[in-house]
Amino acid sequence: MGHSERAHALLSASGAHRWLVCTPSARLEEQFPDTTSEAAAEGTLAHELAELKVRNFAYPAGFGKQKLAAGIRKLKKDKLWQDEMQGYTDDYLEYIKASALAFQSAPYIAVEKQVDLSGYIPDGFGTADCILISGRILHVIDFKYGKGVPVSAEENPQMKLYALGAYTAYSMLYPIEKVKLSIVQPRLDSISEWECSLGHILKFGGYVKQRASLAIKGEGPYAPGVNQCRFCRAKAVCRARAEKNVELAFAVTEKPALLENGEIGEFLQKGEDVAKWLEDLKDHALQESLAGREVPGWKAVEGRGSREWTDMDAAFAVLQQHGTPEALLWERKPLTLAQVEKTVGKKEFAEYVSEYVTKKPGKPALVKASDKRPAITNKITAEEAFKEEMKS
Ligand code: SF4
Incomplete structure (x- = not known):
């Protein structure tokens, strides 16, 4: 089944951060269409590409180079295809390869595994992007193509649900005791990892059961946030x-x-x-x-429009005929550092030009105390003040 045709459970794993907290939300949401954005469709395409690559890595005998190449050719015909998807999905694949190597013995790998969550959520299921298991360790990896905000794996309900589903599926075969969760967001250069005990995940399962029994009936208090x-x-x-x-x-x-x-x-x-x-x-x-429905005190108007050429080449040719030099009509601009890195590739960039790169400190920003970055201040320390005094 293609990624875009997958059914969504009413109490989905990806929506768990909402219905676990605001239990009546899932039923309320049913009244509204489940629209999908271009960004979501782009993410689906990137997931399909990532899946092909991981399958080729995990099952080279059944899904060899030719199948991979044919699959990629098909995806390239999609109107949302962008060549940069190749690099980003390679980053994800590299992470999976490194994670597989980190196990003491070669792990079992499941790709795009639909996991059964019905023991916790009525009719619940979810699809984990990649599951690695060896011995006592279960590692669940999620690929996110979004470039909005980095998502943390720590206590992430979606990831914990996948871990619960993976445990249900494989606990008979592996003596799982430890769980590792990773979210790879290559477009943000972000990999978030978090580990916990199996006991922690099972305790979460008990909480999910309670909340899901309310959510499925649309009960419990609304909890905006x-x-x-x-x-x-x-x-x-x-x-x-x-x-x-x-x-x-x-x-x-x-x-x-x-x-x-x-x-x-x-x-x-x-x-x-x-x-x-x-x-x-x-x-x-x-x-x-x-839509023509009145919202008292408000109305829709046409925004300020912008001018566009109907035929820029023809317009420029006329301007040049009338004496405007071509050089005045075009601007030569260098690519940004990030664009150059994307164009030449990360490895080549680091090898050839990293000595010409320096990192300027970013503008101070206010974030939540839970943010991992250390706090900064403009306040002069006693030591700095002493140094200044000695200079003067
Ligand atoms: S409170 Fe928030 S999460 Fe709950 S139903 Fe309303 S908008 Fe949705």
């Missing part, structure tokens, strides 16, 4: 999310005129979803207005 609402199909018109954000944005208190840092931290955390919610609401109101 930035992570769970982000891709919820009900996000624009969900009353619980609206009320929570209105309360956060417009709450009136009798406290002192100025905020303390403690309150600022709390507001930033609580209000994270407010701006996103307003954007979702605006998008929805625009769609409603365009």
